[in-house]
Amino acid sequence: MADAADFIQETLPDGSEIVRFSGNLAIASIGDLDARLHDLPDSVAQIDLDNVTHIDTVGAWLVYRTAKKHGAAIVNADKDAARLIEAVSGVDDSAPVAPVHVSPLNRFLGEVGMGVVVAFTTLLHFLGFVGQVVKASAILMLNPGRFRWHSVVQHFDMVGVRALGIIGLMSFLIGIVIAQQGAVQLRQFGAEVFTINLIGRLTFRELGILMTAIMVAGRSGSAFAAQIGTMKITEEIDAMRTIGVVPAEALVVPRVIATVVMMPLLGIYASMMSIIGGGLLCWIILEIPPETFIIRLREVTPMTDFWIGMIKAPVFGAIIAMAGCFQGMQVEGNSEQVGLKTTAAVVQAIFLVIVLDAFFAVFFSEIGWD
Amino acid sequence: MADGNIISVQGLCNSFGDQIIHKDLDLDVRQGEILGVVGGSGTGKSVLMRSIIGLQEPTSGDIHVFGEEMIGKEEDEATDVRRRWGVLFQGGALFSTLTVAENVQVPLREFYPDFSPDLLEEIARYKIHLSGLPAEAAHKYPSELSGGMRKRAGLARALAMDPELLFLDEPTAGLDPIGAANFDNLTRNLKETLGLTVFLITHDLDTLYAICDRVAVLADHKVIAIGPIEHLLATDHPWIKEYFSGPRGRAARRGHAKRVDK
Numbered sequence: 162m163a164d165a166a167d168f169i170q171e172t173l174p175d176g177s178e179i180v181r182f183s184g185n186l187a188i189a190s191i192g193d194l195d196a197r198l199h200d201l202p203d204s205v206a207q208i209d210l211d212n213v214t215h216i217d218t219v220g221a222w223l224v225y226r227t228a229k230k231h232g233a234a235i236v237n238a239d240k241d242a243a244r245l246i247e248a249v250s251g252v253d254d255s256a257p258v259a260p261v262h263v264s265p266l267n268r269f270l271g272e273v274g275m276g277v278v279v280a281f282t283t284l285l286h287f288l289g290f291v292g293q294v295v296k297a298s299a300i301l302m303l304n305p306g307r308f309r310w311h312s313v314v315q316h317f318d319m320v321g322v323r324a325l326g327i328i329g330l331m332s333f334l335i336g337i338v339i340a341q342q343g344a345v346q347l348r349q350f351g352a353e354v355f356t357i358n359l360i361g362r363l364t365f366r367e368l369g370i371l372m373t374a375i376m377v378a379g380r381s382g383s384a385f386a387a388q389i390g391t392m393k394i395t396e397e398i399d400a401m402r403t404i405g406v407v408p409a410e411a412l413v414v415p416r417v418i419a420t421v422v423m424m425p426l427l428g429i430y431a432s433m434m435s436i437i438g439g440g441l442l443c444w445i446i447l448e449i450p451p452e453t454f455i456i457r458l459r460e461v462t463p464m465t466d467f468w469i470g471m472i473k474a475p476v477f478g479a480i481i482a483m484a485g486c487f488q489g490m491q492v493e494g495n496s497e498q499v500g501l502k503t504t505a506a507v508v509q510a511i512f513l514v515i516v517l518d519a520f521f522a523v524f525f526s527e528i529g530w531d
Numbered sequence: 532m533a534d535g536n537i538i539s540v541q542g543l544c545n546s547f548g549d550q551i552i553h554k555d556l557d558l559d560v561r562q563g564e565i566l567g568v569v570g571g572s573g574t575g576k577s578v579l580m581r582s583i584i585g586l587q588e589p590t591s592g593d594i595h596v597f598g599e600e601m602i603g604k605e606e607d608e609a610t611d612v613r614r615r616w617g618v619l620f621q622g623g624a625l626f627s628t629l630t631v632a633e634n635v636q637v638p639l640r641e642f643y644p645d646f647s648p649d650l651l652e653e654i655a656r657y658k659i660h661l662s663g664l665p666a667e668a669a670h671k672y673p674s675e676l677s678g679g680m681r682k683r684a685g686l687a688r689a690l691a692m693d694p695e696l697l698f699l700d701e702p703t704a705g706l707d708p709i710g711a712a713n714f715d716n717l718t719r720n721l722k723e724t725l726g727l728t729v730f731l732i733t734h735d736l737d738t739l740y741a742i743c744d745r746v747a748v749l750a751d752h753k754v755i756a757i758g759p760i761e762h763l764l765a766t767d768h769p770w771i772k773e774y775f776s777g778p779r780g781r782a783a784r785r786g787h788a789k790r791v792d793k
Contacts, residue, residue, distance in 0.1 A: 193645075217725075226653065245725070495672070496628075
């Protein structure tokens, strides 16, 4: 296979041009033949394959293409070459392989339009999905026998118990950071003792729940989307439907309930860990003993702060679980979709959680829980 | 390769834990033939193919492809051999995020990065044509294709590098009888046009009768018989008897005889 493919151009006595191919006209040895063949003059009338030692379909294609372009005749093709050229010659040239090119402006406008359409249809589908879940929950309440306790308990474990380590560590560190930053700033006014107010109110009211929600969205919301999305691709969900199992009942409701129940518990736990972290720092840096810290904490943190956290947590939990399950259900077609929808589930969940958190903040201030 | 064997497997042993799949399996595939590989479920047809193409390290044994030792080769050492074969996996195994044309171009881009985009497109186009797909299929995604079209697209990708050897894993499984018969004809035509050697795993008795030059029967951890179907019909191994002389086997033989008469 050492002889590279090549061709020479000759002028015949009658003035017409002939192209003589030689060597191994195969994919591995054609080199720059493609580019050189494009530069041939129009006057080529014959293509000679007499000196070709071996030919494959790529070689046959180049010969056929050149012959067609110049209207040249192919001569001295052996049996193999003739067969291959015949095989590749049926291609319909008119159909473009690449998608049709569109101008950047059109593409931009098209993408904006698609974005708007997708946003609205997603919203619509999401509302429909929430409706389905509510309906499925209502049906389950009327028929408690169909309720999947097993699945719920399993998700308690996945969403709650297995998250204890990471959420505890994260909250502990956040408590330390709040206390440390608070102490540094408040020291300027000689008001270090207010660090305790900062820790107590911030963790119960806002950060404990919010950070837990973000962690649960990243851990469990994404897992829901990926699990359900994969089940969609492997047609498991279709199989469920044909058997008579309602996917919303079997897959979505247990996940939503598990997350709704686990979020407040994780939220309390996260707030506790933050306070332990903050208290530890107060003890070491500000030399406030733990007893004093706790007494002071009880004085400055109203019970309403705790209730605010406990009201928000299940709502956030429902949003995270629904966004995860919804995006999982939106998967169609290929495996890339699973990744895209999993990302969308996390982004959507965190976004919605933060938007709602802002509403809650205004709402609770307005009703006087500040 | 002096003896005309493209693939030569000697003393192949494969086992997963305690489960023995192959024991002292020998198999030769001759140049230019279509070799059908049959066997009951779990007899290791796919494992045999995966061992030959290097997706699975056998427990022991020798495998030569194009006269080159394949066992113990690193991925990058085997690329010279790899570019001389094409593989069609059972489900097509198309890259789901690429169009059919882009799928066909993947091996070309990998081995021949210097090819111009135009040439790559032209090659993709005629490969798609060779595999019997309509030209519109070129810029469709695999999820937009039917099962039969996906197999053809997988075949187009397997043919991308102008292979000398083609591995087909149950190419007609899941196709309707007409689609399966068309695929058989396509395989036969491509083999004749492109001078391919084909290693074909199948359960389809019609395929065996219609296009296979020889058939290898896997059972009891090894190849218990190999040869043209008439030759296999003469053996008295119970599994082979049941396979070829069961109701489906007899129907396929009758169908084949009718076609030959015509």
